[in-house]
Amino acid sequence: MNGKTVVKIKNLMKQYGTGGTLTTVLKGVSLEICAGDFIAVMGPSGSGKTTLLNLLSTIDRPTQGSVIVDGRDVAKLSNKELSKLRRDTIGFVFQDYNLLDTMTLQDNIALPLSLNGVSSGICMEKTMELGRMFGLSEHFSKYPWQLSGGQKQRGAVCRALITEPKILFADEPTGALDSRSTRELLECLKRVNDSGQATILMVTHDAYSASYAKDVWLLNDGQMQCRLSAGASRREFYDRIADMQTSVGGDVPCA
Amino acid sequence: MRMITLAMQNVKSSFQNYLAVILSMSFTILILLNFQNVVHSDIFDGLGGANAEYIGVLIQVISVVLCCFMFFFLWYAENVFLTKRKKEMGVYVFMGLTNQNIGMLFLIETVLNGVFALLLGIVSGIVTTHLFQMILLAVSDIAVEISFRFSPAPILITAGIYSVMYLLFAVKGYISIVRSSVLDMVSASRKKEAVIQNRFLLLLKTVFGLGILSVGYYMAVKEGGQEVMGNVLAAVVLVIIGIYLLFGGALPALLLGLAKQKRILYRHERNLWVNQLIFQMKKNYRTYAMTCVLLLCSVTALATGFAMKSRYAGMVHFRNTYTFQFLSNQKELDRVVRPLIEQDNSIAYASEISVLTLDASLFETRFTYGNYALLPWSQVKALAEGVGLEFDFAPPEDDEILKASHMYMLSLITDHSAERVVIDGKTYRQTADTNVPYLGYFQELMSFYIVNDAEYERLLPYGQEWHAYNYRIADLEQLAASADKLKAAVSHTKENDTAMAVVDPESSDIAWIKVLYTICIFMFLVFVLAGGSIVFMKLYNDALEEKERYQILRKIGVSEKTLKKSIVCELFMMYAMPFSVMLPSAYFSVHALEKMMDTNLMPIYAGSVGVILAILLLFYWRSVSAYVKHTGVEEAGRSFCK
Numbered sequence: 001m002n003g004k005t006v007v008k009i010k011n012l013m014k015q016y017g018t019g020g021t022l023t024t025v026l027k028g029v030s031l032e033i034c035a036g037d038f039i040a041v042m043g044p045s046g047s048g049k050t051t052l053l054n055l056l057s058t059i060d061r062p063t064q065g066s067v068i069v070d071g072r073d074v075a076k077l078s079n080k081e082l083s084k085l086r087r088d089t090i091g092f093v094f095q096d097y098n099l100l101d102t103m104t105l106q107d108n109i110a111l112p113l114s115l116n117g118v119s120s121g122i123c124m125e126k127t128m129e130l131g132r133m134f135g136l137s138e139h140f141s142k143y144p145w146q147l148s149g150g151q152k153q154r155g156a157v158c159r160a161l162i163t164e165p166k167i168l169f170a171d172e173p174t175g176a177l178d179s180r181s182t183r184e185l186l187e188c189l190k191r192v193n194d195s196g197q198a199t200i201l202m203v204t205h206d207a208y209s210a211s212y213a214k215d216v217w218l219l220n221d222g223q224m225q226c227r228l229s230a231g232a233s234r235r236e237f238y239d240r241i242a243d244m245q246t247s248v249g250g251d252v253p254c255a
Numbered sequence: 256m257r258m259i260t261l262a263m264q265n266v267k268s269s270f271q272n273y274l275a276v277i278l279s280m281s282f283t284i285l286i287l288l289n290f291q292n293v294v295h296s297d298i299f300d301g302l303g304g305a306n307a308e309y310i311g312v313l314i315q316v317i318s319v320v321l322c323c324f325m326f327f328f329l330w331y332a333e334n335v336f337l338t339k340r341k342k343e344m345g346v347y348v349f350m351g352l353t354n355q356n357i358g359m360l361f362l363i364e365t366v367l368n369g370v371f372a373l374l375l376g377i378v379s380g381i382v383t384t385h386l387f388q389m390i391l392l393a394v395s396d397i398a399v400e401i402s403f404r405f406s407p408a409p410i411l412i413t414a415g416i417y418s419v420m421y422l423l424f425a426v427k428g429y430i431s432i433v434r435s436s437v438l439d440m441v442s443a444s445r446k447k448e449a450v451i452q453n454r455f456l457l458l459l460k461t462v463f464g465l466g467i468l469s470v471g472y473y474m475a476v477k478e479g480g481q482e483v484m485g486n487v488l489a490a491v492v493l494v495i496i497g498i499y500l501l502f503g504g505a506l507p508a509l510l511l512g513l514a515k516q517k518r519i520l521y522r523h524e525r526n527l528w529v530n531q532l533i534f535q536m537k538k539n540y541r542t543y544a545m546t547c548v549l550l551l552c553s554v555t556a557l558a559t560g561f562a563m564k565s566r567y568a569g570m571v572h573f574r575n576t577y578t579f580q581f582l583s584n585q586k587e588l589d590r591v592v593r594p595l596i597e598q599d600n601s602i603a604y605a606s607e608i609s610v611l612t613l614d615a616s617l618f619e620t621r622f623t624y625g626n627y628a629l630l631p632w633s634q635v636k637a638l639a640e641g642v643g644l645e646f647d648f649a650p651p652e653d654d655e656i657l658k659a660s661h662m663y664m665l666s667l668i669t670d671h672s673a674e675r676v677v678i679d680g681k682t683y684r685q686t687a688d689t690n691v692p693y694l695g696y697f698q699e700l701m702s703f704y705i706v707n708d709a710e711y712e713r714l715l716p717y718g719q720e721w722h723a724y725n726y727r728i729a730d731l732e733q734l735a736a737s738a739d740k741l742k743a744a745v746s747h748t749k750e751n752d753t754a755m756a757v758v759d760p761e762s763s764d765i766a767w768i769k770v771l772y773t774i775c776i777f778m779f780l781v782f783v784l785a786g787g788s789i790v791f792m793k794l795y796n797d798a799l800e801e802k803e804r805y806q807i808l809r810k811i812g813v814s815e816k817t818l819k820k821s822i823v824c825e826l827f828m829m830y831a832m833p834f835s836v837m838l839p840s841a842y843f844s845v846h847a848l849e850k851m852m853d854t855n856l857m858p859i860y861a862g863s864v865g866v867i868l869a870i871l872l873l874f875y876w877r878s879v880s881a882y883v884k885h886t887g888v889e890e891a892g893r894s895f896c897k
Contacts, residue, residue: 083812084814100807113521114525115523115813115817120518120519120520124517
């Protein structure tokens with residue numbers, strides 16, 4: 001933790017269904033994300049990763065516990081305030097890119113900023129800057145279906161970052177990418193994080209992707225099972241994450 | 256599961272998606288059935304003369320127009336069904352169904368939808384026939400007793416026409432599916448509907464579109480003689496082509512140009528809706544062009560109706576200038592006739608004038624008439640002053656001539672300049688063509704020309720001089736009382752050759768024009784509603800297709816309010832584009848009608864545009880709420896409120 005707290009959750013619980021069909025997906029999860037963090041949340045299918053992301057990003061509300069985003073308790077915010085919080089504070093990146101296919105890449109990236117009423121000059125300036133940073137400038141006039149998966153996902157990251165959110169939530173961003181595109185994307189994410197331009201929380205099941213993060217948290221059966229921090233090299237970190245995954249499978253506590 | 260069961264399940268589950276199309280198809284059936292019922296009823300038989308026959312022909316013509324409309328409408332509806340189904344066909348391919356199986360499934364579903372629309376249309380048609388006839392007669396101001404009778408013929412004809420057309424398109428869809436490649440069906444995704452457009456082609460379409468449209472406008476208002484009919488037909492074709500090219504070229508080019516100007520594009524929601532509009536225009540420009548043409552037809556239909564009404568009133572007024580008219584070789588006939596009229600009626604005004612009839616062979620005119628006659632200028636002037644009619648013509652020169660014609664319903668000749676009349680080898684320059692009823696009904700029977708008195712005298716030896724006596728009684732209700740007595744004045748001997756015309760104001764031999772007026776109003780409404788419902792239907796279907804896009808936007812944090820604003824702008828443009836393109840085209844169309852029917856139609860143009868605007872605004876309002884609902888924008892908004 002190296003900065004101001006951006007997101008803080010305490011004793012978070014989420015249940016779905018009623019009576020006999022009641023399912024508890026999250027069982028009292030607590031964590032704190034500070035500015036400059038790059039956290040990867042890992043876990044097997046059904047461990048509650050997506051539910052946790054939905055709660056953190058205020059798309060869903062918890063059954064119990066609190067979610068504080070940028071110092072504000074989301075439970076106390078009106079719908080309009082929540083909308084504003086999502087718009088100004090949070091950036092989203094999804095596995096399936098979610099770029100709008102009726103727009104060029106540049107227009108897709110500029111969209112959140114222009115919708116926020118920012119002047120068109122600034123929109124263009126920021127779009128260009130992000131395009132350069134993510135190596136996308138030459139593809140600006142292309143439509144999403146003319147781009148590779150990696151280019152689309154980098155475009156999606158640019159779109160998420162253009163509003164300068166306090167935190168970027170990435171849900172399996174490398175899930176649909178080949179190894180080269182995965183590496184390119186992760187390096188971009190690491191670069192923007194290292195330069196202090198983004199605080200990132202990434203949900204992934206891939207140890208390689210997680211090794212780019214500064215911290216890896218393992219979620220299992222609705223509970224935060226353990227946490228690993230990056231060491232001297234990424235290779236070494238990757239090995240530890242892989243070991244941790246294996247140990248969780250065999251119910252062995254984290255090293 | 257049997258094919259029919261699966262098809263029925265599909266129809267049931269997607270009924271809401273097709274509801275707009277089904278209702279619109281039912282509406283076309285309802286209209287056609289009502290018109291067919293009028294053709295097969297005897298409500299206009301009581302009008303006498305050729306009225307029933309004319310109205311029958313008129314309604315058959317309108318039925319043909321409606322059939323054409325139905326044809327295009329069903330074509331469109333079938334395309335909607337096919338496009339929507341094609342997106343689901345990939346699933347069936349993986350389930351192991353053959354193209355024939357999928358085609359058959361589509362055919363059964365389409366037929367089920369068609370049968371439902373037919374039943375709905377027929378039932379609602381039967382229910383509304385009586386009302387339709389009542390409205391038709393009331394607006395036409397025709398008093399006829401109508402009874403609620405319904406013969407099976409209109410139902411069978413309507414159902415037959417609809418079924419043949421519908422099955423034709425259903426089979427076309429079946430063939431299209433059977434011939435589709437498996438890859439096409441599996442990858443019927445949006446990327447195939449590429450947004451990228453060939454700029455050169457767009458430019459070419461723009462230039463040609465604007466050029467063709469301009470020529471069309473010019474042809475519509477170009478003055479001329481007999482060629483006007485050809486010009487008008489050419490104008491219709493050119494304007495329709497021009498509109499299609501404008502929607503396929505100029506408007507997309509304009510929007511793409513706008514999308515390039517990022518400083519303009521990146522302002523609030525513009526980025527969202529302008530890009531979406533470009534996509535929609537590429538995909539649906541034909542639909543919007545068709546809507547524009549329908550709106551254009553609606554304004555033209557209403558203007559035609561009002562022009563007809565105005566001309567009808569003018570014609571009736573013209574004909575009723577006098578009640579009794581005599582043409583005689585007797586100079587003192589007034590002494591005989593006047594007392595006879597005054598026995599039962601008082602004379603409101605009367606006139607008398609010399610008429611020189613000439614053999615038609617002496618005349619050379621643009622059009623050949625059966626009877627020609629000359630009137631001396633001074634006598635016409637005196638007659639006009641006596642009767643209170645307008646007459647502001649200076650005495651013609653020896654080589655000048657004035658035409659006193661009657662009111663026409665429609666004149667294709669819009670250029671009367673440089674008209675020449677040759678009488679016995681001498682050429683006269685026609686300086687004016689008036690339809691002031693100096694000789695009332697006689698002007699409908701004979702071609703009258705006014706020359707100066709000297710020319711009249713000079714031409715006397717070439718023909719026979721007659722005397723016209725015209726009387727208008729004060730109380731037209733008492734016409735019959737004098738009519739019988741006046742017959743005594745009629746004589747066909749050489750010494751006393753006298754003919755009489757009695758103009759009955761109750762005569763309804765042109766009553767069919769009133770029905771035409773009503774039908775024009777009706778067609779106006781049909782065209783506007785059709786245009787509006789086509790856009791509505793298109794947007795309704797788009798909303799279902801665009802749900803995913805709005806989900807993405809919600810996911811990336813775009814607020815409900817912003818999305819609604821974007822939808823409001825996007826849908827506004829969808830209605831505004833056909834409406835705006837229609838405005839100049841309709842202006843020229845109405846202007847052309849003005850010239851042909853010699854009636855001021857600009858207030859009608861303004862009024863009809865106002866009504867269309869109001870109707871389209873209603874459709875727009877409904878579209879916005881349906882779009883917001885079906886794209887899930889509102890739904891998503893509510894779910895966040897949990």
